[in-house]
Amino acid sequence: MSSICEDILANGVITITGECKGCDACVKQCPTGAITVNGLGTKHAIDPEKCVNCGRCLVACPFGRIQDVSMVEDVKAAIAAGKTVVVQPAPAVRVALAEAFGAEVGTNAEGKMFSALRELGFTVVYDTLFSADLTIMEEGYELLGRIFKSLGLPGYENAGVLPQFTSCCPGWVRYAELFHPEILPNLSTAKSPMMMLGALIKTYGAKNLGVNPADVYSVAIMPCTAKKFEASRPEFISSGYQDVDAVITTRELAEMIAEAGIDFASLPEGEVDKLLGTGSGAGVIFGATGGVMEAALRTAYAVVSGEELAVLEIDAVRGEGALREATITIPLNADLKAATGAESVDVKVAIVSGVENVEPVIEQINAGTCDYHFIEVMNCPGGCINGGGQPIEHSIF
Ligand code: SF4
Ligand code: SF4
Ligand code: SF4
Structure with a gap:
């Protein structure tokens, strides 16, 4: 298990950083009472023993003082090291990504998303829609x-x-x-669709790609900060390796695309890789x-x-x-x-x-x-x- 996963298991995914204004906007969104309030106008803190890592507080903070643990640099390092970096985007990512780059609300940017992932250097592009079908059946x-x-x-x-x-x-x-x-x-x-496909990527997927599973780095793109905690759980090594090595959010993917200078709106409609990339659409x-x-x-x-x-x-x-x-x-x-x-x-x-x-x-x-x-x-x-x-x-x- 990577040190970042050990840190997530011990301390959670979400922290209040910087100069918190003590405005209580996050407190109102937290479903578990995990945010410790020392008084209106004073710095708040998150109790990892009560936090479910959902990021609802992060989205609610009007001052951007809450952040989630980032695995983006680990993903970039795996790509730079020439590993077989396999990626799976979740169903909810493709529409939000389009909106992030100014498309009309509700636009499905699936093809452009596949193209962007290849331009960023991901070796194999699968789709969580495949394992959503497995979850449905299970x-x-x-x-x-x-x-x-x-x-x-x-x-x-x-x-x-x-x-x-x-x-x-x-x-x-x-x-x-x-x-x-x-x-x-x-x-x-x-298991969730993300974890089902993570296990498949390190077993059936690696075998069919002709790659040693130890050389496969599995990345999930999720609309969710809690997925970073899920992927870090020690239960999810059923393949013999960590099934999902890193989770990055839709927000982080949008930032990676912008940072790389990719003109998202002009990208061609790319294709997903077969085998573990196709689903019925029910997902x-x-x-x-x-x-x-x-x-x-x-x-x-x-x-x-x-x-x-x-x-x-x-x-x-x-x-x-x-x-x-x-x-x-x-x-x-x-x-x-x-x-x-x-x-x-x-x-x-x-x-x-x-x-x-x-x-x-x-x-x-x-x-x-x-x-x-x-x-x-x-x-x-x-x-x-x-x-x-x-x-x-x-x-x-
Ligand atoms: S919403 Fe942001 S600024 Fe306001 S109390 Fe929460 S962390 Fe602090
Ligand atoms: S991540 Fe979710 S549970 Fe944790 S403090 Fe924020 S809103 Fe509450
Ligand atoms: S899986 Fe979906 S609903 Fe559940 S915490 Fe993540 S984003 Fe929210």
Whole structure:
């Protein structure tokens, strides 16, 4: 493990630096009460024992006095050293990057992003959209196992408990570990898309590139500061090497592109590298709250009913409320009808936008009154499109 990762594990990702004005803007955004206030107008500090590394305070600080640990110099050094530097950009990066360089809001700059990454010297360009599909399938099948167990179907005795929470947001996972360890069995056992692709890059990817995994340097571009903590966790060496060596944010990538003198708007539409670069596209909606839930529900629906889920039925999980809920009725296929004696199963889901809004749900679980089957939690209000690693102003260059 690199020394920067050891430092992140010990001290966290986010620090208040310089001359803090004591204005309290960060305090109002912090979902965990991690910011220590010594009085209005005095310098504030962050308690790493309560911080989930989400960067919501960093985005909120009007004076730019909060910063996240940077791995940019490590990435540049790996490129300069001639390592095989493999990069994976997250779904929410491509649109924010376009906006950072002055494009119309909502523009998808995927092709230009791929070109920019190659100009910066990355050797291989993959895409987290590939492993978003894996997460969808893993979480979808895991949910089905837990539901089948609750229905008493044989063969599912070892499945987990209900409700199942999503596990792809490291801010939420850290929140659960720090403040509600009692509900950890409810979290999906699936790794996040970033960590799934990190492990694949150092194993299957290295083999297919004909490179020794020890010579592969794996970089993730994320809208998220908490991903730096996630990548540093000692659990994520399943490939035998650190699965993701460095995480840089959308904001840092935009700065690298500008610093290198690349005219982003004039770049050609580049291509992603095949093998681990292509996805179904379902992962694109991961960037907004409700996206992970919708994608996993579609998988579960198709497996249980043998049919595709209509767009209209899924509308209930879209939207902007802090806590949204819906019930999806899934017709059972012939085998499941025979096994259960039922025609259909009702799956009740909830979407939590802003990690502090999960508290009423956890209260229900602890009281034994929760009837949800599946709950998506995203630490940042609105999801990763509003993550702590995104460009802070609409157009920063
Ligand atoms: S928002 Fe910035 S200036 Fe204001 S208290 Fe927080 S760190 Fe200090
Ligand atoms: S990073 Fe998130 S949890 Fe940590 S102090 Fe900032 S807002 Fe609070
Ligand atoms: S919502 Fe997205 S950006 Fe925010 S902490 Fe979670 S994964 Fe990171």
